[in-house]
Amino acid sequence: MHRIAADLTFLRDYNEALVMALARTWRTFERNTVSDATGLTPQAVSKVLARLVEEGVVAPAGVRRPAIGKPAGVYELVPHSRYAIGAHVSRRTVRMVLVDLAGTVLWSRVMPLPADFTPGDLLDGMAGLIDKVRAEHAIDGRLTGVGIGMIGPLDHAAGTVRDAHRMRHWHDIPLGAFAEDVLGLPVHLDKDVTAGVTAEAWRRGAAFRDAALIMVESGVGAGLWLGGAAHRGSHTNAGEFGHTVVALDGPRCACGRRGCIEAVHDAAVEAGDVARAAEVLGVGVVNLLQTLDLEHVVLAGADLLRHAKVYRDAVEEAVRTQVPRADWLTVEVTLSSLGEDVIAAGAAMQVLDARYGIPGLAPL
Amino acid sequence: MHRIAADLTFLRDYNEALVMALARTWRTFERNTVSDATGLTPQAVSKVLARLVEEGVVAPAGVRRPAIGKPAGVYELVPHSRYAIGAHVSRRTVRMVLVDLAGTVLWSRVMPLPADFTPGDLLDGMAGLIDKVRAEHAIDGRLTGVGIGMIGPLDHAAGTVRDAHRMRHWHDIPLGAFAEDVLGLPVHLDKDVTAGVTAEAWRRGAAFRDAALIMVESGVGAGLWLGGAAHRGSHTNAGEFGHTVVALDGPRCACGRRGCIEAVHDAAVEAGDVARAAEVLGVGVVNLLQTLDLEHVVLAGADLLRHAKVYRDAVEEAVRTQVPRADWLTVEVTLSSLGEDVIAAGAAMQVLDARYGIPGLAPL
DNA sequence: CGACTTTAGCAACGCTGTTGCGTTAGGGGG
DNA sequence: CCCCCTAACGCAACAGCGTTGCTAAAGTCG
Helix, strand or coil, X not given: CCCCCCCHHHHHHHHHHHHHHHHHHHCEEEHHXXXXXXXXXXXXXXXXXXXXXXXXXXXXXXEECCCCCCCEEEEEECHHHCEEEEEEECCCEEEEEEEECCCCEEEEEEEECCCCCCHHHHHHHHHHHHHHHHHHCCCCCCEEEEEEEECCCEECCXXXXXXXXXXXXXXXXXXXXXXHHHHCCCEEEEEXXXXXXXXXXXXXHHHCCCEEEEEECCCEEEEEEECCEEECCCCCCCCCHHHCEXXXXXXXXXXXXXXXXXXXXXXXXXXXXXXXXXXXXXHHHHHHHHHHXXXXXXXXXXXXXXXXXXXXXXXXXHHHHHCCCCCCCCCEEEECCCHHHHHHHHHHHHHHHHHHCCCCCCCC | CCCCCCCHHHHHHHHHHHHHHHHHHHXXXXXXXXXXXXXXXXXXXXXXXXXXXXXXXXEEEEEECCCCXXXXXXXXXXXXXXXXXXXXXXXXXXXXEEEECCCCEEEEEEEECCCCCCHHHXXXXXXXXXXXXXHHCCCCCCEEEXXXXXXXXXXCCCCEEEECCCXXXXXXXXXXXXXXXXXCCCEEEEEHHHHHHHHHHHHHHHHCCCEEEEEECCCEEEEEEECCEEECCCXXXXXXXXXXECECCCCECCCCCECEHHHHHHHHHHCCCHHHHHHHHHHHHHHHHHHHCCCEEEEECHHHHCCHHHHHHHHHHHHHHHCCCCCCCCCEEEECCCHHHHHHHHHHHHHHHHHHCCCCCCCC
């Protein structure tokens, strides 16, 4: 994040990451397919593959015998060559998962946290769970780091929790640094919804360029993936989708405004009208589509998944009827493929992404 | 847009663009200041500067004599070394501007267009204006291209107008290709609001990372600049901010939904209540801030600028009172520094940006 | 006038992807 | 059975990028 100009190191890392991305989406591939997809010469791909095989993240996997000509060497991703751990911190629990390089969740546990838990409480719990997963899986030496996804506001770049809502001991806590000390591993801290959308993006590959993960779980939020990267905004505060107004004269929201999606939605839920709640969410999703022109909408969150079909149908209906009809305007609405593990899994994948994802250049 | 992997050419272009960006924001600079800002070694900066001086876009500008040590060579951007022309196509007029490499508007004209004008009508008009600007300014050989900003929907990558609202002759028109044929210059086609926000970004430099240009001019829209680049969405359709719902039971909008910002806003304007209209826009802006966490909000558009103070005050008030109070959450609200030229100027700057801006890598 | 500081630039270097070309592993035709 | 064709592979030389090492230049200061 401090180097700005590009040098040969960046060039190498970038092209390596490109090949890794293809390896992840294809799982098995050849030198020439990579060459065609990237524009690199076959010779260059050979050099990159040699480095990746050396690292152990890619391995030869036999040959393909074409009808005519010399057999082509086949390669494949080695999912178990690298792991990452992810944690989803909510108000009462911490959920931890183990994820491999392919983005597969191999292990998942939930642990209750004391009411009004402190950073120390959290890290003790996390350390315990990490010991457990280490006992159950032989991952030593291949563990890339730990990702933490939690409610904001927080500062992603600094790794600091600014002021977690309704939690007493969480004001200006350098959780990233604390966790690195206690756990002895690299730590990535991010907002829960941003972590969640990273999970979807990492698993779906390059086709996933502009998308939102809509999350309903003690609040309404949206993780944004724009132009092929997580969008966090200027202060890591993007995604407060639940606090956008859809009813100018609606009920007062905890945030001070009137008629926020969250306020209207929650009122409907409390009145027992989940269908109406889902409908309101649908309006919000279409607002998001109008503003950002997304191609994928992924639904997640415990409160939503409890009525998955209702929500999904309502959002699909809203997209179908409220977005101006045009054949070129395609939007795909899906439920998260990871269920309640999305946030934790995404936090883990952020760690993998930092190391094996396509690098960006630090801004000027 | 077809090469994906990074090679030495990319590396060189990227670092050159980096130096150009600094030259644009600083106007006058030295080898070591660039070195410090970019992380390049002074030696590398020398090489880059030599290339830029050779191209003519940068020139030596004397020396600075420090209190002690050898005098440092000073360089400066040569604004008049490159020009671009921009066009803002609206329903009844085309506005064209001449812009130099520094983003200064040197010339501006508006020309009426016939009702229900055709692509041919438009290009004839544009060609005439280009002749005029060529007669008045000696720009031959230094004209980089022509940018066109207009209402959507359109396809930025293909240079095609898909279906301009309420215009008969504008369905699936490859305007970019047409214009390149007629004008004999490279052409960039984009949505009006996206062009507008590019103007602000190009002039403000690197500090401008996450921002929106709110535009009120026969409709309400928002150009988005996210993470240091224009955000167009999956189908070049982002920014339909005016068609986000803020009043679930509000008046029916032309788009088919109820209570869109545009519908509520326009109703207030028609009732003569500009203050109320501005207030509604303010709610919309705060919605945008909650969703995207922007640092800059720029106000523009003929209908807005006619009541500039009312709108600006209302939006500032909304930001001050409706965004959850926090000292770290800074948002700057300003009026566009380019007035009614923003769109056209931005369209021109997109051409400059394509050639001299910081290049991105084509996605996988 | 010599020591010191700051800037500048030449030259060699390491590393990237690229290019040129010979090699390898098959099939098929004579 | 041999030769030729095809397709993939890989060694070696190469161009071009930023980096490093070192020397020279242009000032100030004691």
